[in-house]
Amino acid sequence: MKEREKISVFWFRRDLRLEDNHGLYRALQSGFPLLPVFIFDPEILEQFEEKQDRRVDYFHQALADLHRELQLQQTGIRFFHQQVLKCFDQLTREYDVQEVYCNTDYEPAALARDAAVRQFLSDRQIAFKNYKDQVIFEANEILKADHTPYTVFTPYSKKWLEKLQPTNYQAYDSHSLQAHFLKWPALAIPPLSDLGLEQTATVYSKPDLQNVDITQFDRLREFPHLEATSHLGIALRFGTISVRAAVALAVTANATWLKALIWRGFFMQILFHFPRVVNGSFKVKYDAIKWRNDEGDFEKWCLGQTGYPLVDAGMRQLNQTGSMHNRVRMVVASFLTKHLLIDWRWGEAYFAQKLLDYDLAANNGNWQWAAGTGCDAAPYFRVFNPQAQWDKFDAENRYVQKWLPEWNTTDYPLPIVDHRFARERALTAYKTALKDDF
Missing domain, CATH: 1.25.40.80 (Serine Threonine Protein Phosphatase 5, Tetratricopeptide repeat)
Structure with missing residues (x-):
């Protein structure tokens, strides 16, 4: 039987670049030929509700670009579309894997996944080495x-x-180390259709900070x-x-x-x-708030049909592009939680499905900030006035006119709730939930 080749593995995750990649830099110095891998995990892909998802398309195109760069060096990324531990089981059967490298991911689910991988590899006397790369x-x-x-x-x-x-x-400069990649006739990246997904209008271009x-x-x-x-x-x-x-x-x-x-x-x-914030308020007492959770109001908020132009323009921008200006994000989040008294988790989940730049930590933190439930939050009695925000930050109506073509016509709906009434209703709900603090 042919002796298995000794290699190291670098596992790409949230680090789709060759330049200034800490874990990759360390992996290329392992002393063994390095095989880069990427795993299309079905458990993660199943979380995308729509077959056409801009984020999947973005990172698929980014991966294809990265793969092409590596193919110029007679190597490439080994792609898998299966459960993570099955991938490593297959790799360790094909190769005499010496070490597995990656960059640390700090989300609770990722930490649990990596702990399982570490144990799997440890049982086979294979080192699992992860490095700080996402944060300073x-x-x-x-x-x-x-x-x-x-x-x-x-x-x-x-x-x-x-x-x-x-x-x-x-920066971690790995350019001079790239000769240490494993040379192999890399296959093409699997198309999105093989992953059960479809292309979108997203066009990836490699970001260049010199142009920012x-x-x-x-x-x-x-x-x-x-x-x-x-x-x-x-x-x-x-x-x-x-x-x-x-x-x-x-x-x-x-x-x-x-x-x-x-x-x-x-x-x-x-x-x-504080991983509990994934499903609950950082300030635990705020879990006692009696949210209205009116599904009809929530749908109007999602569709940008609340009758508050800045809120609706923001939601239309999100739905059409996957992006929303940060100031407007604060306004729409405050409106959902304070004006409509709908649980922040509903809004967080909607953003999680729509935002191109969705990040669990930031999305959760910002929603809890807006709702007043977070660690470093806007106080519960701060209720943004959507009209005042519009007057201040879009005084010439350019943003609203861009995203709300029916604004200022008879087709545009009346406000679904009065600001003053909504503010008082929110304050009452919060005070009732937090009565022990008064």
Whole structure:
């Protein structure tokens, strides 16, 4: 019987790039030919409700691009479409696998999956090595003096900035190591149809930070019609750029954008330390709120038919593009939870199905912020006035006119609820749930 070849494996996940990829950099120095793999996990793909999903199409195209880059070096990604442990069982039968490398994923389900993989490999005397790549500081690297996690953003941010050094965002240059990939006649990436999905209108292009202008981010970011944000959320989500490169740019170009990146790390460490937030309020008492959960109102919110133009424009933008301006995200989330008194988890789940840049930690953290249930939240008595927000951030109606063609016509619906009435109803519901705090 032919002796199995000794190799190492690098498992691509949320890090779809060759440049500045920490785990890949370490893997290429393993001393063994390196086989890159990607697993289309059926359990994850089944979570996408629609066959045409822009996010799947995005990362499929990003993977195809990455695969082509590797094929130029007589190698490529080994693709699997099966349960994760079955993939590693197959790999360990075909090859004498010495080590498996990846970058750390901090979501609860990913941590459980990786623990199972680690045990599977350990039983076969194979090392499982994971590295920090998604964040500048991992959850246990930014702690209070008593070694407990921060639950308020401002002191966390201050500590984060105090600790930041250029070495924290120095790139991992693996270019000179790429000769260490396993040479093999790589097969093509399986088409989306083989995964039970379909193509969308999404067109992937490799992100280039040199073409990103964030110099005016602090001044223009609040105005949705200007599109003055970085548009890098999806690139950070799937790792087609590195967070280190993003921070290196922010440090020199715009402190406000750097703060946005710190918020990203803050929510990741909250999710890591307090995984209960996936299904419940960070402030446990807030689980006592008696939500109305009117399905008809929820459908109108989803479709952008509430009669509040800024809310409806945001939802139309989300439904049509998979994106929504951050200021508008806050307005629509506040409207759902406070004006309609609908459980934040309903809105979070809807965003999870629609947002191109969906990230569990950020989505959960921002929804709980808006609902007042989170660790670093808008107080329950802060109820955004959608009209005032519209007047302030879209004074010339450019954003509303773009996404609501029927606005200002007889086809546009009347408001589904009066602002003053809704505000008082929300305050009463919150006060009743939190009566012990008064």
